[in-house]
Amino acid sequence: MRWLRRIGRDFKARQHMDAYALTVVVFAFAFLSIFSDSLDENLRWAVLFSGVGLLLYRLTLPDEPAESPAGLLHDRSVYDVVPLSSLLAEARDVRVFAPSAVNLLSAQTCELMRNTVLARERGKVRIVILDPLEKTAVRQAARQLDDSIEFPVQRLPAALDSTMERLRLMRGWRTAGGFEYRLLSYSPGFSLVLVDPETPRGRVIVEIHGFHNASTSSRMHLELTRGRDERWFTYWLNQFDHMWEAARRDDVTPSSVEVPRPASADVAEAQE
Incomplete structure (x- = not known):
């Protein structure tokens, strides 16, 4: 599915990690609230307001420009x-x-x-x-x-x-x-x-x-x-x-490459 591929790309590029982390927390608290009433009320409100705050913050961000x-x-x-x-x-x-x-x-x-x-x-x-x-x-x-x-x-x-x-x-x-x-x-x-x-x-x-x-x-x-x-x-x-x-x-290999040998004294004298 497209949304799964998009999430996979975001994770590989380390993008929007704050939003994904808070989303996991919000869904976890929502799931626990279905089966338990023992969760602290203040903690529930803190998670809720964190999600709303992140949403409002992202609404203020400028649109990402299209790739030139x-x-x-x-x-x-x-x-x-x-x-x-x-x-x-x-x-x-x-x-x-x-x-x-x-x-x-x-x-x-x-x-x-x-x-x-x-x-x-x-x-x-x-x-x-x-x-x-x-x-x-x-x-x-x-x-x-x-x-x-x-x-x-x-x-x-x-x-x-x-x-x-x-x-x-x-x-x-x-x-x-x-x-x-x-x-x-x-x-x-x-x-x-x-x-x-x-x-x-x-x-x-x-x-x-x-x-x-x-x-x-x-x-x-x-x-x-x-x-x-x-x-x-x-x-x-x-x-x-x-x-x-x-x-x-x-x-x-380096050992198979021919290396010029220095001329002997006799050869050097002959060349002179």
Whole structure:
């Protein structure tokens, strides 16, 4: 029923808790009054007047404004006003999917994650990107993400190589929190950022890649919250979970990466 779903949403978002608490008390006293006359008269009046007082107080509150489309729909320019650092300040669970994630995983953002999410005992960061070994999928994604941009500033294959190097370095960090990444076999046409999605303050940011864009920063974003958009919030949360399960782990370990050896004295002399 709709009213039950509405109550469930209010509880998840911690809204109108005073009204629900007083409603429970009022109904409890009404029920007890049916079967017992031993309840104190003054207590009954106190409960009654509390309910009337709360009702009058709520009548004086202004109507909640309808959600502005600007709060739901935007592009990357919104992060000039509300920087990513404000989303990660208290976060303990961050999940990301992007074909290369090269823009998100800048040196500054990685350092921010290390000092916030990954610095917490139960903090965790999970990243999924396109598998660079899936050459056909990379070429197809490059057509959409590179060739359809009027003013490109980077290319997907090079961006993937840069991100892979950064992810492998981050995997070696020693932090209180946990860091993992996986590789997906194709790009589904969107990117995701989820912040604390299992909590009432959870937030999901969906970037739709589209068919043609002036620039990467002009793509449409949907910003969903659990309390306001429960159905589609859960939908995109499940999308990430399915991608995480379908993606593979990187089989390159730090020990298998070739490290240049210093030249011997004989070689150095020969070069001189």
